Amino acid sequence: MQRTKSNSLHSEALHHLVGGVNSPVRAFKSVHGNPIYFDKASGAIVTDVDGNEYVDFVQSWGPLVHGHSHPKIIDLVYQKMQNGTSFGAPHIGEIELAKRVKQRFTFMDKVRFVSSGTEAVMSAVRLARGYTGRDLLIKFEGCYHGHVDSLMVNSGSGLATFGIASSPGIPKDTVATTLVAPLDDEEAVEFLFKEHGEDIAAVVIEPLPANNGLLVQRHEYLAKLRSLCDEHGSLLIFDEVISGFRFKDGSYGDMSGVTPDITALGKVIGGGLPVGAYGARSEIMESLSPLGPVYQAGTLSGNPLAMAAGIMTLDLLDEQAYDRLEELGQLLQVNVEPILEKHGNPMRLVRRGSLFWFSPGSDNPPPRADQIPSNAGVLYSDVHKGLLEKGYMLAPSAYEIGFIATVHDEEHILGMVHALDEVLTELEVK
Numbered sequence: 001m002q003r004t005k006s007n008s009l010h011s012e013a014l015h016h017l018v019g020g021v022n023s024p025v026r027a028f029k030s031v032h033g034n035p036i037y038f039d040k041a042s043g044a045i046v047t048d049v050d051g052n053e054y055v056d057f058v059q060s061w062g063p064l065v066h067g068h069s070h071p072k073i074i075d076l077v078y079q080k081m082q083n084g085t086s087f088g089a090p091h092i093g094e095i096e097l098a099k100r101v102k103q104r105f106t107f108m109d110k111v112r113f114v115s116s117g118t119e120a121v122m123s124a125v126r127l128a129r130g131y132t133g134r135d136l137l138i139k140f141e142g143c144y145h146g147h148v149d150s151l152m153v154n155s156g157s158g159l160a161t162f163g164i165a166s167s168p169g170i171p172k173d174t175v176a177t178t179l180v181a182p183l184d185d186e187e188a189v190e191f192l193f194k195e196h197g198e199d200i201a202a203v204v205i206e207p208l209p210a211n212n213g214l215l216v217q218r219h220e221y222l223a224k225l226r227s228l229c230d231e232h233g234s235l236l237i238f239d240e241v242i243s244g245f246r247f248k249d250g251s252y253g254d255m256s257g258v259t260p261d262i263t264a265l266g267k268v269i270g271g272g273l274p275v276g277a278y279g280a281r282s283e284i285m286e287s288l289s290p291l292g293p294v295y296q297a298g299t300l301s302g303n304p305l306a307m308a309a310g311i312m313t314l315d316l317l318d319e320q321a322y323d324r325l326e327e328l329g330q331l332l333q334v335n336v337e338p339i340l341e342k343h344g345n346p347m348r349l350v351r352r353g354s355l356f357w358f359s360p361g362s363d364n365p366p367p368r369a370d371q372i373p374s375n376a377g378v379l380y381s382d383v384h385k386g387l388l389e390k391g392y393m394l395a396p397s398a399y400e401i402g403f404i405a406t407v408h409d410e411e412h413i414l415g416m417v418h419a420l421d422e423v424l425t426e427l428e429v430k
């Protein structure tokens, strides 16, 4: 596969854009080679500037549950575009999308739209702090919530102490309001509540952590977070930016039988245009400006084109679509597991619906970030490169998950499994 044009665009980009990219993980730093410049994309297939085609399992990192340039989504956006690209004033699309969100997130009375997942979580945190009048947050090692200052925090300094920032530029005082606990550990959270309970505004978690591998949590664990929040008057925030709208049975909160106070959404909700949202019961949401004192605003919030893409995306996500996603996910699972076994299980598949991850090593996939083998990236970067050469695109990082879209078909899935078999064989020969 030739990537001459891609490589030359990347060299040029390096002069103008930091590392040539506008979001770090696109840079291919943890795998072999340079980023690939896309020219166009349709359905499950992306075409790069050199004319190579790939079956795409990244799908813009989650938003494109119906694949690239779905004709019905494009049509509605185009139709709305004729009436103006941004109003800075209310329009019917906001009501329409809010209704569709509430159908799936039944514990939300009110929704506020923003323009990214980061903004959604950041605003949900401010709302929780404003509503409770408290400052402290609990977050979990291995959960990503966008690049929100107060949530870009790792542990590493022990449980009794506060976390340290994952990035320079975050003030110590900001980090000092964030407590970090490992996932899958009730006692750690109990301890934090025992020490700081009265000051904890919110517990923030991805109920299905999907940004550091796919770290499936036990129901009892999520239920424990709920009861600790209730006991101490803290709010439970579910960050469903990735997991939201991925499951037939509704929110991941519904599926796990645990109801959060505030939910943050992104990705699928905008169908490939910039949308984020957060919502909760009225009592909490009414603390927000213009009804309440907690301020949050956005010039492009509720943008009519973005609302249109979200509306059509959710309308297309009917029962059949979810059944199709599950069917394709199962097809991947039943075919890839014997292949991995044949190769001595160099990695394991973890799958929930249309979300999947190749967990490194032959052990059972872990529920905690610190249990992922530290050499996770070594095999993955070779597998990633091998699959690319055969026309299959996975995320350029061992810790990122894969996405199945309704437009994938049997051939795409089985083709990827076959290619993986070949790649693993080639790696063994080396």
Ligand SMILES: *Cc1c(COP(=O)(O)O)cnc(C)c1O
Residues within 6 Å of the ligand: 116, 117, 118, 119, 121, 144, 145, 146, 147, 206, 210, 211, 239, 240, 241, 242, 266, 267, 276
């Ligand atoms: C992607 C993601 C975010 C950040 O969303 P952006 O739109 O990239 O700002 C936040 N939380 C979770 C769980 C995510 O997966």
